[in-house]
Amino acid sequence: VSLRISALARGIVQGVGFRPFVYRIALAHRLVGWVRNGSNGVRIEVQGDPAAVEAFLNDLRHQLPPQAAIESLDVADAPLGSDTTFRIVDSAVEDTVQPAIPADLAICADCLFEINSPIERRYHYPFTNCTQCGPRFTIIEGLPYDRPRTAMQAFPLCDACMAQYGDPLDRRFHAQPIACPACGPQLSLLAADGHVLATTAAALQEAAEAILAGQILALKGLGGFQLLVDATNDAAVARLRQRKHREAKPFAVMFPSLDSVQAHAKASGAELAALTSDEAPIVLLARREAPGGDRVPLALSVAPQNPHLGAMLPYTPLHVLLMSRIGRPVVCTSGNLSEAPMVIDTPEALATLGHVADVFLVHDRPVVRPVDDSIAVVRPDGLALLRRARGFAPKPLRLPAPQPTTLALGAHLKSTMALSLHDQVVVSQHLGDLHSVEGATLLDRTVADWLRFFAAQPEQVACDLHPDYASTRLAETLAARWQVPLIRVQHHHAHVSAAIAEFGLAGPVLGLVWDGTGYGTDGTIWGGEALVCEGADFERVAHLLPFPLPGGERAVREPRRSALGALYAGWGHAGTAAAADWFTEAELKTLTSMLDQGVQTPTTSSIGRLFDAVAALTGLHLKAGFEGQPAMALEFAADGIPTNGGYELPLGDGLPAIADWRPLLKAIQADRRAGVPVGVISARFHGALADLAVAIARRFGSRHVVLSGGCFQNRRLVSLAAERLSLAGFQAHVPRLFPPNDGGIALGQVFVAGRRHAGEPPDQRLNT
Ligand code: ZN
Ligand code: ZN
Ligand code: FE
Numbered sequence: 084v085s086l087r088i089s090a091l092a093r094g095i096v097q098g099v100g101f102r103p104f105v106y107r108i109a110l111a112h113r114l115v116g117w118v119r120n121g122s123n124g125v126r127i128e129v130q131g132d133p134a135a136v137e138a139f140l141n142d143l144r145h146q147l148p149p150q151a152a153i154e155s156l157d158v159a160d161a162p163l164g165s166d167t168t169f170r171i172v173d174s175a176v177e178d179t180v181q182p183a184i185p186a187d188l189a190i191c192a193d194c195l196f197e198i199n200s201p202i203e204r205r206y207h208y209p210f211t212n213c214t215q216c217g218p219r220f221t222i223i224e225g226l227p228y229d230r231p232r233t234a235m236q237a238f239p240l241c242d243a244c245m246a247q248y249g250d251p252l253d254r255r256f257h258a259q260p261i262a263c264p265a266c267g268p269q270l271s272l273l274a275a276d277g278h279v280l281a282t283t284a285a286a287l288q289e290a291a292e293a294i295l296a297g298q299i300l301a302l303k304g305l306g307g308f309q310l311l312v313d314a315t316n317d318a319a320v321a322r323l324r325q326r327k328h329r330e331a332k333p334f335a336v337m338f339p340s341l342d343s344v345q346a347h348a349k350a351s352g353a354e355l356a357a358l359t360s361d362e363a364p365i366v367l368l369a370r371r372e373a374p375g376g377d378r379v380p381l382a383l384s385v386a387p388q389n390p391h392l393g394a395m396l397p398y399t400p401l402h403v404l405l406m407s408r409i410g411r412p413v414v415c416t417s418g419n420l421s422e423a424p425m426v427i428d429t430p431e432a433l434a435t436l437g438h439v440a441d442v443f444l445v446h447d448r449p450v451v452r453p454v455d456d457s458i459a460v461v462r463p464d465g466l467a468l469l470r471r472a473r474g475f476a477p478k479p480l481r482l483p484a485p486q487p488t489t490l491a492l493g494a495h496l497k498s499t500m501a502l503s504l505h506d507q508v509v510v511s512q513h514l515g516d517l518h519s520v521e522g523a524t525l526l527d528r529t530v531a532d533w534l535r536f537f538a539a540q541p542e543q544v545a546c547d548l549h550p551d552y553a554s555t556r557l558a559e560t561l562a563a564r565w566q567v568p569l570i571r572v573q574h575h576h577a578h579v580s581a582a583i584a585e586f587g588l589a590g591p592v593l594g595l596v597w598d599g600t601g602y603g604t605d606g607t608i609w610g611g612e613a614l615v616c617e618g619a620d621f622e623r624v625a626h627l628l629p630f631p632l633p634g635g636e637r638a639v640r641e642p643r644r645s646a647l648g649a650l651y652a653g654w655g656h657a658g659t660a661a662a663a664d665w666f667t668e669a670e671l672k673t674l675t676s677m678l679d680q681g682v683q684t685p686t687t688s689s690i691g692r693l694f695d696a697v698a699a700l701t702g703l704h705l706k707a708g709f710e711g712q713p714a715m716a717l718e719f720a721a722d723g724i725p726t727n728g729g730y731e732l733p734l735g736d737g738l739p740a741i742a743d744w745r746p747l748l749k750a751i752q753a754d755r756r757a758g759v760p761v762g763v764i765s766a767r768f769h770g771a772l773a774d775l776a777v778a779i780a781r782r783f784g785s786r787h788v789v790l791s792g793g794c795f796q797n798r799r800l801v802s803l804a805a806e807r808l809s810l811a812g813f814q815a816h817v818p819r820l821f822p823p824n825d826g827g828i829a830l831g832q833v834f835v836a837g838r839r840h841a842g843e844p845p846d847q848r849l850n851t
Contacts, residue, residue: 086133087116089161092143093124094154095478097228098185100214101125101151102171103256108142110251115166120174120227122538124183128161129169150188150215150361154481171257174227184220184477184509184536185228187305187454189363189398191216193254198400204243207284209401210268210448214258216361218399220477220512221306221454222260226536230259234449241266268448270401273429275437290444291408299323301418301432301440305399306454306473306512307425308418308432310440311337315411317382323414324384326439328421331708333386335365335393335456337415339406344368346375347412348392353461362474363398364457367391385414390719393458398473405444417455422496422516424525425453452532453525454512460798464805467819469796470497471826476512479504480584480820480830486837487542490530490561492554493829494547494574496710497822498526500554501829502533502541503837508584509533510821510830517553527557543840545570545832547577549602570836574601575612575792576621577831578823582789583616584834586816591617593624593784595776595804598792598824599639599691599710608632610689610792611742613779619839624783625740627693628652631684633674642695642713643705644674649696651678653745661752665705690772690794693744697768700751701761711793718797721765726803729770734778742775773803777811788813793824 092101097120105118105127114131129139140158147153194211197203205211212218222234230236240248244263247255255261262268264283271279272286281289294300297319300311310327312319314336324330338344344358348368357366370392374380386392395415397403406413417425418436426432427450432443458470468475485506493499495517501510511533517523534540546558548571555571562569572580578601579594596612603609604623611627630645630652638644643665650658659675666674677684691714698704698713703720707713731746747768754764780788788808795801795817805815821827 084133085130085163086136087128087130087161087163088136088140088158090127090140090143090156090158091124092127092153092156093183095150095152095183095185096125097183098219098259099150100148100258103214103251104146104148104151105143106169106171106251106256108139108146109169112136112139112142114139115169116164117166117170117172119172120229122175122226126175128164130164130166148215150185154183171251174229183479184223184226186362186474186476186478187219187221188216188361188474190400190403194400195403198404204265205263207404208262208264208267209270209287209399209404210262210446211400212258212260212262213254214256215254217258217260218305219260221450221452222448224451228259233259234451235260235262238262238267238448268446270444270446273433273443273445275433275441275443277433280442286444287404288408290442291405293442294409294413298441299326299439301436301443302401302405303429303432303443303445303450304401305450306452307427307450308436310414310416310418310436312414313409313411314381314385314414315379317384320382320384320414323416323439327416331387331712333389333391333393334414334416335395335458336381336385336412337395337397337402337406338412339397339410341396343378343412344394344396346378347371347381348394350394351461353466357459357461357466358394358396360474362457363396364459364468364474365393365395367458367460367469368394379411381412388716388719390722395456401446415456419515421519423519423521424515425455427453452512452529455515462798462817463802464817465819467817469822469824470513471499471510471820471822472512475820477509479507479509482506482508482584482834482837483587483589484837487840488539489543489545489833489836490534490541491545491829491832491836492526492530492558493832494825495549495552495554497824497826498522498554499826499829500526500529500533501833502537502539503833504537504539508830508833509537513826523553523557526554530557530561541565541567543568543570543836545572545836547571547602547828547832548573548604570832570839572832572835573604573621574828575609575614576616576835577828578791579614579616579621579789579831580834581821581827581831582791582816582818584830585818585820588787588789588816591615591785592787592789593780594789594791595779596792597690597772597794599689600687603688608685608687608689610687610691611693612688613739613783615783619835623739625734625742625779627688627690628741628743628745629686629688630692631678631681631686632692633677633684635683635685638692638695639707639710641706642699645692645695646699647674648678648684649693649744649748651675653748661700665699690792694794696748697751697765700748701755701764703761711796714794714797717765717768718799720762721769721799722762724762724766726766726770726773728767729772729774730767732771732775734775734782740779740782742779747771769799769803772800773807776804777807780808780813781811784813786814788815790815790817791823791827795823
C-alpha cells in the first residue's frame with residue numbers, strides 16, 4: 084500500500100535551503116513526488132509507504148535547517164500519482180502572496196572556510212554564498228524567491244556553478260544568489276570622479292591600502308553604500324565627521340575579529356552570540372578605557388564622551404576580505420548625508436558622496452532596496468533592537484486576528500512603514516528621517532515596492548495624528564486616491580500598541596510612553612504619557628506637568644531652552660534668574676518676552692525635554708549635537724553610581740493625574756549649590772522617574788505594564804523601572820523585536836487600525 088499526501092508549508096521556507104532539505108529527507112525515506120516554491124509557501128507532495136510518509140513529516144517538523152521556520156503546515160491526503168523519483172519542480176505564482184521574504188544572512192562558517200582556502204575556486208571571492216548565507220531581501224525583486232526575480236538575473240551561471248545549483252547533495256543546491264569568480268559580480272575601485280583605478284583583487288587591495296593611509300572609502304556593501312575610515316586615526320575620523328556634517332553622534336565600528344572586539348570592549352556571552360549570529364547586528368557594548376594587549380586605542384572622535392561602543396563583525400565575504408587586509412578596527416557608517424537614506428547605486432554615490440569619500444569600492448550586483456545595519460543592545464530580558472533593518476526586516480509578526488489589508492506610514496524620524504496581510508504584519512526596514520526630499524521619496528518608493536511585492540491593495544490607511552509629518556501627507560494622498568478610510572492614530576497610543584502586538588497582550592494595558600515629541604489630541608506636544616489602552620481605545624490617565632518650549636523645535640537642539648521653559652512655568656520670572664548664565668542678556672530678554680506673550684512657545688509634557696532641562700541645569704549640555712545626546716550624557720554620568728533615593732516627583736490626584744516636576748527641579752538646584760556631583764544628581768533623577776513609573780502603575784495598572792518611547796533606550800532607566808515595577812508586582816514589557824523609538828510606530832498604527840475595524844468603539848475616552 085502506498086500513501087500520497089499534499090502539504091503546504093508556510094513561514095520562513097524560501098531562501099533558507101528548505102527545498103533541498105525536503106529533497107534530502109524525501110530521498111532518505113525512499114519517497115517519490117515533488118517540492119515546489121509558490122508565492123503562497125512551499126508545496127510538497129510525497130508518496131510511498133505510510134510509515135515512511137509519517138517519518139518524513141516528522142523530519143520535516145523537527146530537522147529544519149537553522150534559518151527555516153514553519154509557521155503552518157497543512158497536510159491533506161492526495162490521489163496517488165505516477166512519479167518514479169522525487170524532484171524539485173519550477174516555482175508557481177499563486178494568487179495570495181504570503182509575507183515570507185527571507186532576510187539577509189551573514190556569511191556562514193562553510194563559506195568563510197572556502198574563501199580562505201587556496202584550493203577552492205571561490206578563494207578570495209567576495210560574493211560567495213550558499214543556501215545558509217548571503218543576500219536575500221537586498222536582492223529580491225519579486226516572489227516566489229527564484230534567481231530570475233533577483234538582482235542575480237544579470238549573471239548567467241557558469242557550468243561549474245550550474246552543476247552545484249542542480250546537485251541535491253551540494254550545499255549550493257538551488258542557492259539563488261550563487262556566484263563565482265567566473266560568472267558572478269566583480270569589484271572595481273573608482274576615484275571620486277568615477278574613473279576606474281583598479282579591478283577585482285587589486286581593487287580590494289588598494290581599497291584596504293587607502294583606509295590604512297587615512298582615506299575615506301565609500302563601499303558598496305550588501306544593502307547600500309557605507310563609509311569606512313580607520314577608527315584608530317583621529318584626523319581621518321574627524322575628516323569624515325566634518326565632510327558628513329555629523330558632529331557628535333557616535334559612529335559604529337567594524338572589527339576585524341572577535342579578539343579585536345574584546346580588546347576594545349567588554350562583551351558578555353550573550354553579546355558575543357549576538358555579534359556572531361546570522362543577523363550580525365551592531366551591538367552596543369561597554370567600552371574598555373584602554374584596549375587590551377598592545378592594541379592601538381580607538382580615536383576619540385569615534386564616539387566622543389560615550390562609554391559605549393557600537394561594534395560589529397564583518398558579515399559579508401566582501402567585508403571579511405577587506406577587513407582581513409586592513410587588520411584594524413574601522414568606522415563603518417551609512418553612506419548618506421546627515422539622516423538622509425542610504426545611497427544604493429554607484430552613479431548616485433559618486434554624485435552625493437563624491438565630496439565625502441576619497442575612493443569608491445563598488446561592484447556590479449544591483450542593490451534592490453536600501454537596508455542599513457541593525458542596532459541592538461543585550462538587556463537582561465534578551466536582545467533588543469534599537470534599529471531594525473538588515474537580518475531582521477522583513478520577518479513578519481503574527482497579529483491576534485485577521486484584519487483588512489492596512490498600510491501604515493509611521494512617524495517622521497527613524498521612519499518605517501508597515502503592511503498587514505490577513506493575520507500577519509510586515510514592518511519595513513528602518514528608512515531614516517523624513518526631513519529630506521530623499522527620505523520622503525524613499526517612503527513613497529517603499530510603499531510602491533511592498534504593494535507590488537505582496538500584490539496587496541490596502542483597504543485602509545493609517546498614519547500619525549501629526550498634520551505636518553511627510554508620512555501623514557502621503558497617507559492622506561493615498562487614502563484619497565484609493566478611496567479608503569484614513570485612520571489617524573495618536574503617537575503614544577501607537578507606541579503602546581506596537582508593544583501590545585509584539586507581546587500579544589490582551590485586556591486593558593497600561594503603557595508608560597516617555598519620548599521626545601508626539602502630537603497630542605489637544606494639539607500640544609506629548610511625551611510623558613501614561614495611557615490605558617484597550618483595543619482601538621485609549622485613556623490618558625497621567626502625564627507630566629506641561630511646560631512651555633520657547634522657540635518650539637529649536638529646544639531639541641538647545642536643552643537650555645527646555646530648562647528655561649520649565650523654570651518659567653514653575654516659578655515665573657523669579658525662576659528664570661537661574662538661566663542668566665546660559666544666554667546673553669539679549670537672548671534671555673527675547674525668550675522671556677516670548678514666554679510672557681505665549682508666542683512660539685508650544686506646551687509639552689515630554690520626559691525627553693525634562694531630561695534636556697536636567698542636563699542643562701546640571702551643566703552637562705546647554706546645547707546638543709543630536710537629539711538624545713543630553714539624556715545620554717546624564718545616563719552615562721551616573722554609571723557606576725548606585726541609585727539610592729530618588730528625588731520627589733509627586734503624582735497628583737486628578738484624572739489625568741499630573742506628575743509635578745517642580746520639587747525635583749528645586750532639589751536638583753539645591754544639590755548643585757551644595758556641590759553634589761552630577762553623577763549622583765543623575766542617579767537620583769533616574770530613581771525619581773522609576774518611582775513615578777511605579778506610582779502610576781499602582782494607581783492605574785493591572786498586571787502588564789508597557790514601557791516604550793525613545794527615553795526607554797536609556798538602559799539605566801529601563802532596568803531600574805522594570806526592576807521596581809517587578810518588585811511592586813507588575814510585569815514590565817519593553818519592546819524587543821521592534822524599537823521603542825519611533826521605528827515601532829508603524830506597527831502600532833496597523834494594530835490600532837485593525838482593532839478599530841474589528842468594531843471596537845471608535846470614540847476615545849480622552850482626558851486632555
Ligand atoms: Zn554559506
Ligand atoms: Zn560560476
Ligand atoms: Fe515617539
